[in-house]
Amino acid sequence: MSINQKIVNDFVKNKIKFVTTVPCKQLAGVIDEIEASKDIYHIPSNKEDEGMGLCAGAYMGGKRSAIIMQNTAIGVTINTLVTLIQYYNIPLPMLISYRGEIGEPVACQVEMAVHTKALLDQLNIPTYHFHTKSDADELDAILNHSFMAKKPVAILTDASFWQGA
């Protein structure tokens, strides 16, 4: 089973039925798997805060939701994370491409990478860093944790993780 299939299987196992995505090269395979899944409604969004609004609405409609996005967007989603997702106790797994880590070819991406964990820490968002393939073994439990706690969780997936996967 490919890592992309494993991720989507864990989504389905946790009854996630609504996924919004903003693309990233590292996430292309998993986005394809989401699109192909018959168990998941895939709705691409134009901006990550818009996507979080869609997810909040779907959750209130009875469908567990998740967002797939790049870490470069964490800055623009802070207000939404704080005043919608956290304020209303809405669970939201965020599968995040951690651009700018070791193996990154584009120097500019490093500028956001150096702030990524500090921002998530400041927001008190439980954060998990997938660096090697076996780190993904915990994904099922992490998703379950997000819905149990009704909190957003961040799953940072770096270049080494995707290269080794």
Add this chain to the structure above:
Amino acid sequence: MIRSDVLKTLIPIISDQLVVSNIGLPSQELHLLDDQPTNFYMLGTMGLSSSIGLGLALAQKAKVIAIDGDGSVLTNFGTLPTIANNPADNFILLIIDNGSYGSTGDQPTYAGMKTSLAKVAEACGCDNVVECSAEDTAAAVKAALDGDKMTIIVSKCESGNIKVPVIDMDAPVIRHRFMTEVSRRNA
């Protein structure tokens, strides 16, 4: 007619419907006029009423009315292509377009100048876009509820606000009350 007058005319029509209401005065006015468990009040997060409404409509069967403002649609313009390309026939987006940022002191928006939100919605691919006067808004919403097609209504009204208290209900309480009602309607 200003926004609160439009909302007043809507109450008999939307009172029993699932409503997602925009941040600031629109939510406060709706809460004052007709607090219902079917109302989801946004206490923060400008711009996302239409996105929350679409997500909700796509996830379940009951009709959903998202009340938005021109300023909020301008701040989340990407919502219109998403709505157009993911049609939910149980979804009505009502944009109360008073040409101003009402909650922050009535600063003018571009929608009150050269930009037509109805034309933008059409250009984004939305199929049923209705622009109407403040006076005709209740009839337009009624027609949209009676139809089974996703509809975008742009209600052109005057700028101005009434004095309303803030909502002191806790956000998780608003959400829980709303979700209980959503689930009852989908049982």
